[in-house]
Amino acid sequence: MTRSAALSVVAAFAVFVLVWKAVVVVSGLPSFILPAPETVAVRFVDAWRDGTIEPHLGTTLIEVGLGFAVGVALALIAGYGLARSVLVERLLSPYLVAAQAIPILALAPLLVLWFGNGLLSKVIICSLIVFFPVAVATMVGIRSVDARLLELGRSLRATRRQVLLTLEVPAALPNILGGMRVGVTLAVVGALVGEWAGANQGLGVLINLARGSLFDIPLMFATLVTIALVGIVLYLMVVVVERRLVGNR
Amino acid sequence: MSAMGHGPGAVHLRRLSFSFPTRTGAPLPVLDKVDLAIPGGGIVALVGPNGCGKSTLLRVIAGLLEPGSGEALLDGTPIAGPDPRIGLVFQEPRLLPWRSAADNITYPLELAGWPPARRRARLARLSELVDLDPAVTTSRPAELSGGTRQRVALARALALEPEVLLLDESFSALDALTRERFDLELLRLWHRAATTIVIVTHSIPEAILIADRVVVLSARPARIVADITIDLPRPRTIAALDDPAAGRASHRIRAFLEDDEGGEIAGERAASIPLARELAS
Numbered sequence: 001m002t003r004s005a006a007l008s009v010v011a012a013f014a015v016f017v018l019v020w021k022a023v024v025v026v027s028g029l030p031s032f033i034l035p036a037p038e039t040v041a042v043r044f045v046d047a048w049r050d051g052t053i054e055p056h057l058g059t060t061l062i063e064v065g066l067g068f069a070v071g072v073a074l075a076l077i078a079g080y081g082l083a084r085s086v087l088v089e090r091l092l093s094p095y096l097v098a099a100q101a102i103p104i105l106a107l108a109p110l111l112v113l114w115f116g117n118g119l120l121s122k123v124i125i126c127s128l129i130v131f132f133p134v135a136v137a138t139m140v141g142i143r144s145v146d147a148r149l150l151e152l153g154r155s156l157r158a159t160r161r162q163v164l165l166t167l168e169v170p171a172a173l174p175n176i177l178g179g180m181r182v183g184v185t186l187a188v189v190g191a192l193v194g195e196w197a198g199a200n201q202g203l204g205v206l207i208n209l210a211r212g213s214l215f216d217i218p219l220m221f222a223t224l225v226t227i228a229l230v231g232i233v234l235y236l237m238v239v240v241v242e243r244r245l246v247g248n249r
Numbered sequence: 250m251s252a253m254g255h256g257p258g259a260v261h262l263r264r265l266s267f268s269f270p271t272r273t274g275a276p277l278p279v280l281d282k283v284d285l286a287i288p289g290g291g292i293v294a295l296v297g298p299n300g301c302g303k304s305t306l307l308r309v310i311a312g313l314l315e316p317g318s319g320e321a322l323l324d325g326t327p328i329a330g331p332d333p334r335i336g337l338v339f340q341e342p343r344l345l346p347w348r349s350a351a352d353n354i355t356y357p358l359e360l361a362g363w364p365p366a367r368r369r370a371r372l373a374r375l376s377e378l379v380d381l382d383p384a385v386t387t388s389r390p391a392e393l394s395g396g397t398r399q400r401v402a403l404a405r406a407l408a409l410e411p412e413v414l415l416l417d418e419s420f421s422a423l424d425a426l427t428r429e430r431f432d433l434e435l436l437r438l439w440h441r442a443a444t445t446i447v448i449v450t451h452s453i454p455e456a457i458l459i460a461d462r463v464v465v466l467s468a469r470p471a472r473i474v475a476d477i478t479i480d481l482p483r484p485r486t487i488a489a490l491d492d493p494a495a496g497r498a499s500h501r502i503r504a505f506l507e508d509d510e511g512g513e514i515a516g517e518r519a520a521s522i523p524l525a526r527e528l529a530s
Contacts, residue, residue, distance in 0.1 A: 149343065149345065159360075173347075246347070
């Protein structure tokens, strides 16, 4: 990131906090409706110090990590099949569209009922939500491979595997990583939705606790900030990978 | 010196026909009983009207298309699919945009399973052979000029030391001066690498400057209309085009091309058909 880009991020954040503070002062809303930014900041630091957030964060990160990995792996295989086989496309696309038409929010309680309160149901929900954008991006990417380059590969007697590794994957990589950028933020959504549908631990659970039994609204905001940070960090990780792999084309 | 060697790289086409399948079902004939013998180390230029099937003919020799009937032989054995003894330079450079120039040149070696150290050694020789500026080998294709890109493509085609080099209008996108330089460099390269060269071109001067023989093809389906020997001494320079023999050859090639556009069967083509039958029997 250049210095001016970093500066604009800091400026945007400062404006956000200032507006937030102004709304609190002008509206005079009580802290259990809208706590002031500094109250949230203090609660955020405290919650980290006394270990309130950490175990929940750990659980959510594992769910997101596993769910993303499984979802991406399946999407790469399916996307490739969709791009290269008419039969696979015919067989798979109705399911794909149907799965995408049912909101994950409606599906999550059922999946928790079937696969339990623990990690498994969350990983399934995460991978389901990650699957679609990455599979479509992979399909588009593989289809975008220049037919003339494939002819070159054929003239050089490239094996199926060499065509995949030296032509199709590099050509599809920008698309695939674009799909992964969308997918990684959705993975966080998936984990939280799953936790809402039923879980013992996780940031989604902590939000529910802070709103309900604890009635600690600043903690709820601190959790929200944590979730936002998780999303941003994961997104930036994908961007860094993208820069390294396809940056200087 | 004799331009027609008798080394490896002899290409024989015998009553070669080819049709493309179409959606309506009736196949579209592209090549019609083409008979052509190119001795090892010889240079043949293929000229003909647009879309006549020159590139298709080249792709059959490259093993990318299977002959419909008849046969295509390399050193006496049928060409069954792409062959490392044949190097192909396409009309456009066709480089992998995500690879450096060096990695594009060594791509065929990589596919053939050469270890990195051997690839590097070969890269140095190839760069020198096509006169590639060593400073640009780390650049991506997008950063190179059109001429340099085609130079990289030429080096890539030579990577596996082919016996036959096929060029599909490979210099046609270059400006006139660069193109002339490439033609001469191709000849210099031919003197060193001693490959058979088959070049498809639209440029009659290019054909005359490079080739031992210029083969004129008819409109689709392509048949051989004329096979004109270019009687110019080698090594040739650009001045060879000012030779009266070059002028006469140019005149004849043009006459055959124009004749064909009129839809008339030229006398020599009609005569070549019984000859072809004789050769095939």
